[in-house]
Amino acid sequence: xxxxxxxxxxxxxxxxxxxxxxxxxxxxxxxxxxxxxxxxxxxxxxxxxxxxxxxxxxxxxxxxxxxxxxxxxxxxxxxxxxxxxxxxxxxxxxxxxxxxxxxxxxxxxxxxxxxxxxxxxxxxxxxxxxxxxxxxxxxxxxxxxxxxxxxxxxxxxxxxxxxxxxxxxxxxxxxxxxxxxxxxxxxxxxxxxxxxxxxxxxxxxxxxxxxxxxxxxxxxxxxxxxxxxxxxxxxxxxxxxxxxxxxxxxxxxxxxxxxxxxxxxxxxxxxxxxxxxx
Amino acid sequence: xxxxxxxxxxxxxxxxxxxxxxxxxxxxxxxxxxxxxxxxxxxxxxxxxxxxxxxxxxxxxxxxxxxxxxxxxxxxxxxxxxxxxxxxxxxxxxxxxxxxxxxxxxxxxxxxxxxxxxxxxxxxxxxxxxxxxxxxxxxxxxxxxxxxxxxxxxxxxxxxxxxxxxxxxxxxxxxxxxxxxxxxxxxxxxxxxxxxxxxxxxxxxxxxxxxxxxxxxxxxxxxxxxxxxxxxxxxxxxxxxxxxxxxxxxxxxxxxxxxxxxxxxxx
Numbered sequence: 001x002x003x004x005x006x007x008x009x010x011x012x013x014x015x016x017x018x019x020x021x022x023x024x025x026x027x028x029x030x031x032x033x034x035x036x037x038x039x040x041x042x043x044x045x046x047x048x049x050x051x052x053x054x055x056x057x058x059x060x061x062x063x064x065x066x067x068x069x070x071x072x073x074x075x076x077x078x079x080x081x082x083x084x085x086x087x088x089x090x091x092x093x094x095x096x097x098x099x100x101x102x103x104x105x106x107x108x109x110x111x112x113x114x115x116x117x118x119x120x121x122x123x124x125x126x127x128x129x130x131x132x133x134x135x136x137x138x139x140x141x142x143x144x145x146x147x148x149x150x151x152x153x154x155x156x157x158x159x160x161x162x163x164x165x166x167x168x169x170x171x172x173x174x175x176x177x178x179x180x181x182x183x184x185x186x187x188x189x190x191x192x193x194x195x196x197x198x199x200x201x202x203x204x205x206x207x208x209x210x211x212x213x214x215x216x217x218x219x220x221x222x223x224x225x226x227x228x229x230x231x232x233x234x235x236x237x238x239x240x241x242x243x244x245x246x247x248x249x250x251x252x253x254x255x256x257x258x259x260x261x262x263x264x265x266x267x268x269x270x271x272x273x274x275x276x277x278x
Numbered sequence: 279x280x281x282x283x284x285x286x287x288x289x290x291x292x293x294x295x296x297x298x299x300x301x302x303x304x305x306x307x308x309x310x311x312x313x314x315x316x317x318x319x320x321x322x323x324x325x326x327x328x329x330x331x332x333x334x335x336x337x338x339x340x341x342x343x344x345x346x347x348x349x350x351x352x353x354x355x356x357x358x359x360x361x362x363x364x365x366x367x368x369x370x371x372x373x374x375x376x377x378x379x380x381x382x383x384x385x386x387x388x389x390x391x392x393x394x395x396x397x398x399x400x401x402x403x404x405x406x407x408x409x410x411x412x413x414x415x416x417x418x419x420x421x422x423x424x425x426x427x428x429x430x431x432x433x434x435x436x437x438x439x440x441x442x443x444x445x446x447x448x449x450x451x452x453x454x455x456x457x458x459x460x461x462x463x464x465x466x467x468x469x470x471x472x473x474x475x476x477x478x479x480x481x482x483x484x485x486x487x488x489x490x491x492x493x494x495x496x497x498x499x500x501x502x503x504x505x506x507x508x509x510x511x512x513x514x515x516x517x518x519x520x521x522x523x524x525x526x527x528x529x530x531x532x533x534x535x536x537x538x539x540x541x542x543x544x545x
Binding site for chain 2: 002003004006007008010011013014015017018021022023024025026028029032088091094095098099100101102103104105106107108109110111112113114115116117121122123124126127130136154208211214215216217218221222232235236239245248249251252253255256259263
């Protein structure tokens with residue numbers, strides 16, 4: 001119906017937008033990271049300054065995002081596993097109804113919810129105190145690194161679990177039934193049959209979540225902006241307070257690098273598994 | 279025996295309910311709390327005076343709400359203008375390196391976006407686009423581009439070709455075929471992509487934070503400012519306004535995105 005030429009013309013506006021508003025600023029962010037704007041010239045000055053000022057925050061960011069990704073992975077395996085293998089229909093329906101709530105809730109809203117929920121006098125501590133499991137004296141605020149992880153996990157688990165549950169439900173049921181008939185426990189079926197077959201979907205979901213968490217500004221700003229904090233806060237601070245695009249872009253470059261390492265590990269894993277005889 | 283087996287499941291579900299719905303409940307309480315001081319577990323008094331402050335015609339909140347809606351509508355318009363032709367070409371056309379083009383649109387999702395946003399703001403500053411509606415709409419459009427292009431592509435790819443051929447055989451011109459057959463059949467999918475883009479724009483924070491300042495405040499920025507000032511009632515009411523479309527979309531997504539379109543996304 002459409003010729004090659006028409007197809008290219010029809011794609012052109014979208015490509016132009018992508019080029020001007022994504023590829024160009026991406027290129028600038030890579031170039032400006034190596035530009036010394038005070039003295040002129042090129043070099044690693046911005047990186048030296050970024051590491052000198054923010055090495056703790058860089059480590060802190062890496063730990064928070066990695067830990068959140070691991071917890072999201074474990075929880076979404078548990079949720080999608082129960083949705084696929086659970087035997088209690090009522091519990092499955094309740095889980096299905098409940099786990100998706102945070103899916104489309106924006107990060108800034110999630111951060112506000114947690115700001116009140118996790119505070120020293122927030123609802124979480126109040127309810128735990130009311131159940132008698134803890135007394136008021138021991139209530140602490142969770143608005144620090146733990147709060148950031150809780151918010152990330154709360155917001156991103158539904159996304160990964162939704163993808164994973166979809167992948168698991170489309171798998172061939174006969175292997176599951178066969179394993180069941182041979183007496184395999186549900187945990188074994190989940191970990192040895194379902195998860196390996198849905199591993200690609202799980203990894204894609206986790207990597208997308210990792211990238212998103214690496215670039216969220218509102219959550220660390222609202223939950224814990226004191227030092228140590230995440231490098232997204234530092235980037236915003238360098239720009240708003242000092243107009244220091246050099247160090248901000250060096251931090252941006254470091255965040256690309258942290259993402260690239262994860263993607264590289266994943267791709268290498270894929271290549272290694274691909275080589276193995278089927 | 280069944281009770282013994284059901285008990286841990288029920289306990290886990292109760293914990294999950296506490297974790298998922300607890301923070302939302304806490305926000306709902308804050309949104310109607312008149313006064314709530316330490317160490318009270320529940321507000322001392324309830325009321326709607328903060329709602330009146332938020333919805334006062336000339337108040338900050340109404341301006342932000344208006345900004346958010348106008349920006350979201352124009353973002354949908356801009357996205358559709360570029361994504362519908364691109365989706366048609368990628369879904370039905372003969373495009374060399376088709377999968378490469380599709381992957382290219384995924385690229386913004388593969389990089390932490392904050393570093394790109396601050397450089398867009400710097401470029402826009404030079405162009406005088408910072409603090410303007412056009413600037414914010416452009417940033418939101420690029421944020422939603424992968425979703426609008428991919429869903430539009432899937433929507434066009436799912437259209438049954440035999441129906442188009444039947445219309446063409448009866449003498450309809452290519453444009454008539456597109457207008458009377460292809461477009462109406464792809465419309466539910468295109469609607470889904472429009473709603474998706476609307477929500478992305480409504481919820482967008484980082485891009486607006488860098489590009490919108492100081493003149494354009496959207497609801498997420500108002501929520502952020504109110505929260506940082508410790509004005510939890512205003513922040514909670516704003517959060518609630520943003521929450522309703524998000525949760526509504528989550529509950530009805532399956533109706534907008536039919537499985538035949540979903541199956542074609544990214545393929």
